[in-house]
Amino acid sequence: MTPVIYEIDTWPWLAGLGKGVTLADVPGHVWDEVAAPGLDAVWLMGVWERSPAGLAVARSNDGLQRSFHEALPDLTAEDVVGSPYCVRQYRVDDRLGGPDGLAVARSELRKRGLRLVLDYVPNHVAPDHPALAEHPDWFIQGTPDGFHVGGRVIAQGRDPYFPPWPDVAQLNAFSPGMRAATLEMMSGIADQCDGIRCDMAMLLINEIFARTWGHLAGPAPAEEFWPRVTGALRERHPGLVLIAEAYWDTEWMLQQQGFDHCYDKRLYDRLVHEDAGSVSKHLSADLAYQNGLIRFLENHDEPRAAATLPGGRERAAAVAIATLPGATLWHDGEFEGRRVHLPVFLARFPDEPVDAGLRDFHRTLLRVAASVRRGEWRLLGTEGWPDNQTHQDLLAWSWSGHLVVINLSDHPSQGRVELARPDLAGRAWRLTDLLDGRVFERSGSDLAENGLYVDLPPWGTHVLTLE
Structure with missing residues (x-):
């Protein structure tokens, strides 16, 4: 199953x-609008109880305050509600309905x-989470700076490449108690949803955790963190979908450790910053691996696609992620062309005009992609001519009975898509x-002999059905 989320x-x-x-009390017509044809699941990001202690940090942090005012020039104190990834307890916040x-x-x-997807944050908790006082052995201790709890200093959360999150x-991923508690907490979340997205899941991999925390973590267990957790979850909750936010080329490892889908940040970077050749090389990976990825052009951590992708590049990239194998992730406001990236600490969006044309395009794309992504997927090559090599800017792939071609460039491109299908001969074909x-x-x-000749404008696309 490769869901569209x-x-x-x-x-x-x-x-x-x-x-x-x-x-x-969300009105029914709003849920109807959310349930666009072609979607399989909704990820309600940020439902858990946020931390008053974390909120105090956010309100006193100059860097965060600057980002808040950039997103909301008319910011008020009530607009800052704290980070959804600074969780005090995994209970739905009463202000959101409990x-x-x-x-x-x-x-x-x-x-x-x-279906419904919810978050879990395995690497850290809020500084006022009850576990700090009740189970200090679940945490990294002994850093010069941190949270003082019962005579101990609990480290601030971090990844190995950036300063700590204040x-x-x-949490200590090598602690047996913490590992057992993770399973119980995720099982409780799974009782309330159909899928769990694990924040920064790669931080719990033994080698990465050991590199981040050294002797403070203690000796690494023989067993990795995730396999036992994911295995036990599947026994208790058959059909649960597990999604890993993953970076640093850890996707394959996390798939092997039990995750259904891992973030495909490499594809995001290539679609946003690189050319068709790098994208095509990325898509030559094993299909089983690609089916375990989740493709996106934005999410709450990335800049808005409408602000990042110039001209028609946004639509070309959207056709790509919508029609590739693997899961697909769309973000609230992406269809409407929102341009302001909202920090997750804030409680309201700025007023922005709706791009009706872009919204209609995405709604059509969702419906079309649902009908296209069936049967066998194949990456296709392209050919050009000695005096015209613009075919190198074309991306092409097929599903059973369908063909997708994308010009990932700001100039017209021509070429022949190598279909390699002798069964096409013997009749005329209608391509819609x-x-x-x-x-x-x-x-x-x-x-059959020469492939399909295409001539696409800058950022142009075809999603063709053969009849």
């Missing part, structure tokens, strides 16, 4: 529906054929572009 920034999304609206409100939301999604306490309705008639013999 829509991420909602829960707190500002609810605020946009009206003052005091919670998950328990556990009962989440149950209502899950029921409404189920009525519309959508609002969270670092499912995105815009254009129809092309082609000789089957020409297609």
Whole structure:
């Protein structure tokens, strides 16, 4: 199963529906709008109880305050509600409707054929999480700076490449008690949803954790962190989908340790910053590996696609991620062309105009991609001519009965897509572009012998069905 997931920034999304609206009383027509044809699941990001201690840090941090004012020039104190990744306890925040409100939301999604995804943060917790006082052995201790709890100094959370995060306490992935507690906590979350997205999952890999914390972590266990957790979860919750936020080329390792899908940040970087050749090379990876990736153009951590991708590049890249194997992640506001990246600490979105054309394009793309991504997927090559090598800017792949071609460049590109299908000969073919309705008639013999000639404008695309 390769789901198409829509991420909602829960707190500002609810605020946009009206003052005091919670998950328990979202109007039915709003859930209808969320349940666009082609989606399989909704990720309600940021539902857990946020930390008052973490909120105090956010309100006193000059760097964070600057980012808040950049996103919301009319910022008020009430707009800052704390980080959803500084979790005080894994109970739905009462201000969002509490556990009962989440149950209502899950029921409404189920009525519309959508599954629910929630977050878990395995690496750290809020500094006022009850476990700091009750189970200090679950945490990294002994750093010069940190949180003082009962005569101990608990380290601030971090990854190995950046300074510590000032609002969270670092769990010790080598602690047996912490590992057992992770399983129980994730099992409790799984009772309330259909999938769990694990924040910064690669930080718990033994080698990475040991490199980050050295002697403070103690000796590394023989067993990796994730396999026992994911294995036991699947025994308790068959069908649960596990998603890893993953970087640093750890995707394959985390797939082997039990995750269904891992972030494909490499593809994101290549679609945003590089050319068709680098994307094509990336897509030559083993198909089983690609099926275990999740493709995206934005999420709550990345800049807005409308602000990052110039001209028609956004639409070309969107066609790519929508029609590739693996899972797909879309983000609240991406379809409408929002340009302001909202820090996760904030409770409302700025007012921005809706790009109706972009919204309609994405809605059509969702529906088309759902019909295209069936059967066998194959990456296709392209050919050019001695005096025209623009075919190198073309990306092409096929599904059973469908062909996708993308010009990932800011200039017109021509070439022949290598179909390598002798079965096409013997009849005429009608090719219909499912995105815009254009129809092309082609000789089957020409297609079989020479492939499909395409001539695409800058950032142009074809999503063709062969009839």
